[in-house]
Amino acid sequence: MTTTAIAPAAGATEPRPGRGLSARLHGAAGALRRSPRMLVGLIILLFFVLLAVFGPLFIHNPNALGTEVLGRPSAKYWLGTTQEGQNVLYQVIAATGPTLEVGFVAGGISTVLSLLIGVGGAFIGGISDEALNLFTNVILVIPVMPLVIVISAYVQAKSLLPTIIIIAFTGWAGTARVLRALALSMRSRDYILAARVSGERPWRIVVVELLPNMTAFIVSGFIFTVIFAILTQAGLAFLGLGNTNLLSWGNMLYWAQADQALTSGAWWWFAPPGLCIALLGTGLSLVNFGLDEVLNPRLRSVRPVGGRTKARRQAAGSP
Amino acid sequence: MRYFTRKVGFYVLALWGAVTLNFFLPRFIPGNPVEVLLARMTESGNPPPGEYKVLSSVLGIGGGNLLDQYWHYLRQLSRLNLGVSITEFPTPVTHILAQTLPWTIVLVGTATVIAFLIGTTLGALAGWRRSRFLNNLLPVTTFLTATPYFWLALVFLYIFGVVLHYLPLNGGYDPTLDIGWSSSFIVSALQHSVLPGATIVLAQLGGWMLSMRNMTLTTLSEDYVWAAEAKGIRPRRVLLGYAARNAILPSVTGFAISLGFVVSGSIIMEIVFSYPGIGYTLLQAVQNDDYALMQGIFLVICLVVLGANFLVDMLYGFIDPRTRQAR
Numbered sequence: 001m002t003t004t005a006i007a008p009a010a011g012a013t014e015p016r017p018g019r020g021l022s023a024r025l026h027g028a029a030g031a032l033r034r035s036p037r038m039l040v041g042l043i044i045l046l047f048f049v050l051l052a053v054f055g056p057l058f059i060h061n062p063n064a065l066g067t068e069v070l071g072r073p074s075a076k077y078w079l080g081t082t083q084e085g086q087n088v089l090y091q092v093i094a095a096t097g098p099t100l101e102v103g104f105v106a107g108g109i110s111t112v113l114s115l116l117i118g119v120g121g122a123f124i125g126g127i128s129d130e131a132l133n134l135f136t137n138v139i140l141v142i143p144v145m146p147l148v149i150v151i152s153a154y155v156q157a158k159s160l161l162p163t164i165i166i167i168a169f170t171g172w173a174g175t176a177r178v179l180r181a182l183a184l185s186m187r188s189r190d191y192i193l194a195a196r197v198s199g200e201r202p203w204r205i206v207v208v209e210l211l212p213n214m215t216a217f218i219v220s221g222f223i224f225t226v227i228f229a230i231l232t233q234a235g236l237a238f239l240g241l242g243n244t245n246l247l248s249w250g251n252m253l254y255w256a257q258a259d260q261a262l263t264s265g266a267w268w269w270f271a272p273p274g275l276c277i278a279l280l281g282t283g284l285s286l287v288n289f290g291l292d293e294v295l296n297p298r299l300r301s302v303r304p305v306g307g308r309t310k311a312r313r314q315a316a317g318s319p
Numbered sequence: 320m321r322y323f324t325r326k327v328g329f330y331v332l333a334l335w336g337a338v339t340l341n342f343f344l345p346r347f348i349p350g351n352p353v354e355v356l357l358a359r360m361t362e363s364g365n366p367p368p369g370e371y372k373v374l375s376s377v378l379g380i381g382g383g384n385l386l387d388q389y390w391h392y393l394r395q396l397s398r399l400n401l402g403v404s405i406t407e408f409p410t411p412v413t414h415i416l417a418q419t420l421p422w423t424i425v426l427v428g429t430a431t432v433i434a435f436l437i438g439t440t441l442g443a444l445a446g447w448r449r450s451r452f453l454n455n456l457l458p459v460t461t462f463l464t465a466t467p468y469f470w471l472a473l474v475f476l477y478i479f480g481v482v483l484h485y486l487p488l489n490g491g492y493d494p495t496l497d498i499g500w501s502s503s504f505i506v507s508a509l510q511h512s513v514l515p516g517a518t519i520v521l522a523q524l525g526g527w528m529l530s531m532r533n534m535t536l537t538t539l540s541e542d543y544v545w546a547a548e549a550k551g552i553r554p555r556r557v558l559l560g561y562a563a564r565n566a567i568l569p570s571v572t573g574f575a576i577s578l579g580f581v582v583s584g585s586i587i588m589e590i591v592f593s594y595p596g597i598g599y600t601l602l603q604a605v606q607n608d609d610y611a612l613m614q615g616i617f618l619v620i621c622l623v624v625l626g627a628n629f630l631v632d633m634l635y636g637f638i639d640p641r642t643r644q645a646r
Contacts, residue, residue: 137329138336140576141628145583146601146620150344150613153605174576227465234467235587239602253470257591262477270477274470281465282458289461289529296537 038290044283052100055093062090073268080268083259092272095247102164102233107226109168111175114221118176122183123206139173148232152241163242167229175221182217186210220291223284234277249273322636330629337621341614342392356610359405367409374402402611406603412615420619423596426512427585430519438524439570442531443563460525468584472518472591479514490593515592519585526577534566568639574631578624
């Protein structure tokens, strides 16, 4: 039962429900084969995670001032230097960790919130569900960025933690709505009813029966929130809200803008951090598209001309 | 009718939520923000008499208990009194809002409509033809969607402003001209809006395109589309009259979420271009600890976003008759 949500249309390669780890890995590998998008996305993600973990071992102090000011990319400085002669490459690498940290921690907290509010509401039902759903929809239409900017201006964060909390508490609504709809439709499925009749406790039904079948959607919602968190943090850091000495990609862009990197033509200063944000975001979105394709076989692109037989075989495999 | 009353009820509630949230926000400030504000005001001139009272009501932290404070805050709001700004002392906040809001609404509104039209059309075609070209475009648009607006703005500014000198670097119009309906002013405003507008359009395009493509693909395998094709109806008509018409509905309902993203991206983007809209003003307010202006801007952005979503929901009820009958 646990793998069905991840690979519902796996056809012949679909592992039977509840066959343990190896079957699950097999299913995941099949999903990857069927979705090159997801593979590319995971590779990008892995690259940045490795960069965040091992990158700092290979670099010197990213804030060390150098003598070469606004130097173009060269053999010594691969990505050039800043106004203060700092090594842009070192800064990009050192900023990877904090950026990922904000994304994943805020995304994680946010996902837990959306589970509590979305799935919790759907499972309790009745008036509290109506109220929670209304609350979710209200939060959803209130524009987040101005809210986050105003709160950040008031709080005046010294570390990343306030930023993480602010983002987590503003980013949960979209996922909560999706998960609620899903939980509502699952609540009346036969196996849940069977579990109820057999007297399983509610929390056990949610944790053991419901959540495992929502895994793919929860992961998808999590990834969505991680992208949201990374973009929001980049925006805040770019505005100089929070501690301007905390290195992150957004923060690098703040200094580049503040020190007139644009008008002095120092593209090597402002291009890399933005590219990294966009690339990481692309990687995460690709993983999400991959999940989407696996969940909804109709979305898979048919292989264009030349791949006719493959396309037909695929069409035959999907409903 | 049920649909409309439900929607009106929802938006009234959402508005109340935004207003109440706005009331609680200043409580995050350490110390007494009214004192801070007044001290800063006296640096730049004499604050108008009674400003202490107005400020504390506007920021929702005057005397009395919480309910009293809330009541005073609502009363000041209903009189459209949002206090005076420090940034442009002693202009009333409402005055600044009236000046800057039109810039943002026109720019973001037009760009959003353009992005929606282009993105949906491309998405429908990509789903319909499953064409190689359009589907290969998807990773590119994905990349653009994942790009922060302000960084895209920086890159555009660098390429077209600094390197090629095609377009003006910043501002919303040529400051030597008078604001008005003269042709030279309109041309100047248009020129200044090309880069910011293009940024918003490009950054949004991918999202609309992807959701439309996916919905078209899903709709195309519905029975009624097969039936239409089997009857021998021309493909063009099947796409426009059967598939696209239904596939577009989720895009319309998704408007609420995407508008929030667009506004969020745009207000930071404005800062890159020093565009005289509400986002640029928000940054100035933040930098000057201009709490009254910040609160006012947050409130008015909420108001506009809620209003836009209300209109779209009304439109949705109009184009999809099912919603009017539902429950």
